[in-house]
Amino acid sequence: MKEILHELNETIASRGAIVVTNDGMLIAADVREGIDLDRLSALGAAILSEIGKSLQGAGLHEFSQIEITTEQGKLILVEAGPTYLLVLLGARLEIGPGSIEIRSAANRIVKATEFAASEG
């Protein structure tokens, strides 16, 4: 799974990519130098728990993707089967949750998760 994340980072020049469970537990990661992995996974957990909880409170269940845009970067969280793929980007406006590279990585993560489940 780390290989999928590494390829994704190389292709879209992202600063880091991680896979987390829906309760925020880190499964795999590939981050560039200078990115604190603990903080990035804490960010994923915070988004999934805080925002997920508030959405549920509003009767809006099971989000499939979140795209956060800031002045100098972007965070993308997409559903990948039972897990979520989180990608940290610089300010590249053309990359979004619908981009082929991110969709393709999410699909490969789903397959890898299914394979791991069948093996286990």
Next chain:
Amino acid sequence: MGRITDLFASRSLEAALKRARQRLAAGDFDNALRAVDAGLEKFPEAEALREIQLTIRRVQARSGMQDLKRRIAESKNALAFEELIKLYYEVDMLEEARRTARAYHEAHPDKDSPHLLLGEMYLQTFFEDLQARDAHMAHDHLLRAARLNQSAVKPRLLLAELYYCVGAAKALHVVGRALERINSEDDAILPVLEAIAAVGDPNATDSVDGLFAKVEVDGKLSREPTAWPLRNRRNRDAQLREERTMTLVQRMVRDSIADEIVVLRRNGTPLVHAQLEAQESDSAEPTEAPSGGKRRRRVSLHTEMVDEASGLVGVVRTVARTISQQAREFDLGAFKRCAIEGPFGHVVVGRVSNVITGVHRASRSGESTRLWERVAVKLDGATHGGSSA
């Protein structure tokens, strides 16, 4: 050719933009600025024109900035520091203003002015993002500015504003007594002293640190900065903008742009909440629906809202708080927007001028970005005094 462009510049936004960009590229800054102003008169909501306007002002200010930077490098001149900070503020380069204020403080640690400037900057940031660490920074710098200049009114007024907004009654009364000692006859200070006198128990035991933390956890201030007496003129402008925003939000839900819109002030208090009340139905007073049919959507509008923590209000508040905090940890700069998609359709939360807005559209068709652009352009017009409402 230029004259033909000029002729059509007033007719479309594209022509106005083209004309301004051509003048800018040619280095004709005065005429570029005139072209932008003319364009903004017709298209006050055009963000692209505002960006060009800011670029021109920054370019114009650059030579003055270079001169001031040279003076600072040569002699660490205090006046040059202050002028440079002011110039950065005028062209909206807030991070540079803050960096320069920090350098000013390092160069002149015993002067009260850099502490005052930093205190004011952190106070403004605290009112916008409600993070306790900004309140601490504002508090420390303002206290130091007040200690370094025993007769200075401004740091004490700003401290009083901070205490008033977080609900620190005891500290507020202490500052009030200091202001009274300095000048109780001043017309500017009198309304402040009255406001302080009207606030609770002067002997209350409040921990300022605890109150800062409470603001961050609750996502709201104890009292709004707009209630502070020295903000009256700003209040009137803000009130007009808020009225325009309310009308516009109701109209956007009625016109099917969104099914629910929530607008919060930057300090987290709700301004307006418009929600589709019932599905489209026939009406005696039909409205043109986007599909072309004559339909009317009933919209419930709440302005005097109970401070909801659930529903879309809760989502907007949580997103703004969580993301602003996390974005800082990764040096991502200020939060702009968060688009969420799921079986429920689209939810977008974002900042427009001085408000935080949440939009929900149940239909899964279309893009979140387009939904946000439609809402943001209209709201931007209302909050900047435009006519798109």
